Amino acid sequence: xxxxxxxxxxxxxxxxxxxxxxxxxxxxxxxxxxxxxxxxxxxxxxxxxxxxxxxxxxxxxxxxxxxxxxxxxxxxxxxxxxxxxxxxxxxxxxxxxxxxxxxxxxxxxxxxxxx
Amino acid sequence: xxxxxxxxxxxxxxxxxxxxxxxxxxxxxxxxxxxxxxxxxxxxxxxxxxxxxxxxxxxxxxxxxxxxxxxxxxxxxxxxxxxxxxxxxxxxxxxxxxxxxxxxxxxxxxxxxxx
Numbered sequence: 001x002x003x004x005x006x007x008x009x010x011x012x013x014x015x016x017x018x019x020x021x022x023x024x025x026x027x028x029x030x031x032x033x034x035x036x037x038x039x040x041x042x043x044x045x046x047x048x049x050x051x052x053x054x055x056x057x058x059x060x061x062x063x064x065x066x067x068x069x070x071x072x073x074x075x076x077x078x079x080x081x082x083x084x085x086x087x088x089x090x091x092x093x094x095x096x097x098x099x100x101x102x103x104x105x106x107x108x109x110x111x112x113x114x115x
Numbered sequence: 116x117x118x119x120x121x122x123x124x125x126x127x128x129x130x131x132x133x134x135x136x137x138x139x140x141x142x143x144x145x146x147x148x149x150x151x152x153x154x155x156x157x158x159x160x161x162x163x164x165x166x167x168x169x170x171x172x173x174x175x176x177x178x179x180x181x182x183x184x185x186x187x188x189x190x191x192x193x194x195x196x197x198x199x200x201x202x203x204x205x206x207x208x209x210x211x212x213x214x215x216x217x218x219x220x221x222x223x224x225x226x227x228x229x230x
Contacts, residue, residue, distance in 0.1 A: 034218070036221075043222050043223045043224045044205065044207075044221040045221070046218055049218060091157075101146060101211070101219060102160055102163070103219060105157030105158045105159075107155065107156055107157045108155070108156070
């Protein structure tokens with residue numbers, strides 16, 4: 001079945017440091033890939049997405065590129081802020097004509113940014 | 116403002132009681148979903164519904180029930196048969212078109228604690 005693996009956390013960085021959170025996936029067909037962010041005590045917010053190979057999703061300084069050859073969708077940001085502290089989830093939605101939008105999530109990566 | 120509302124934010128239940136979690140959306144989305152989140156884990160799908168009066172089991176449906184009588188509403192009942200119901204419950208919705216679903220948007224969540 002489909003699966004998503006995220007780098008183990010937690011990740012602790014100083015403000016303005018470079019961020020990478022690794023995400024790899026296993027899926028049949030051509031899945032869509034997502035990064036969601038969850039702030040303490042809240043629901044998930046869509047951060048960015050990519051629907052086909054070589055697409056780059058970007059939002060709020062975060063970027064991720066859909067790499068089919070390495071089955072990866074790593075999240076990057078050049079300069080993190082304290083306000084970026086949250087839990088980040090990588091997810092995939094199966095492609096190939098599936099009739100419902102089931103999302104398969106990674107386990108989440110906790111990011112803490114210190115001033 | 117369009118969005119997804121969940122109530123209550125916190126819910127306490129005694130063992131043996133059924134409880135119902137509310138989820139309402141005014142986004143005119145066709146599909147709705149319920150997920151369960153446990154500490155340090157990703158989200159797991161409980162139930163989903165693509166259209167009114169129809170719903171399907173997800174990966175962990177045992178001990179839960181749902182209804183979809185209106186497009187805007189998708190309540191989840193946690194029954195006494197659910198052995199470990201303490202968790203954070205998230206509702207989501209998405210547009211459905213041509214048999215495929217678009218990005219899922221999440222509500223703020225309900226934290227259920229069994230006393």
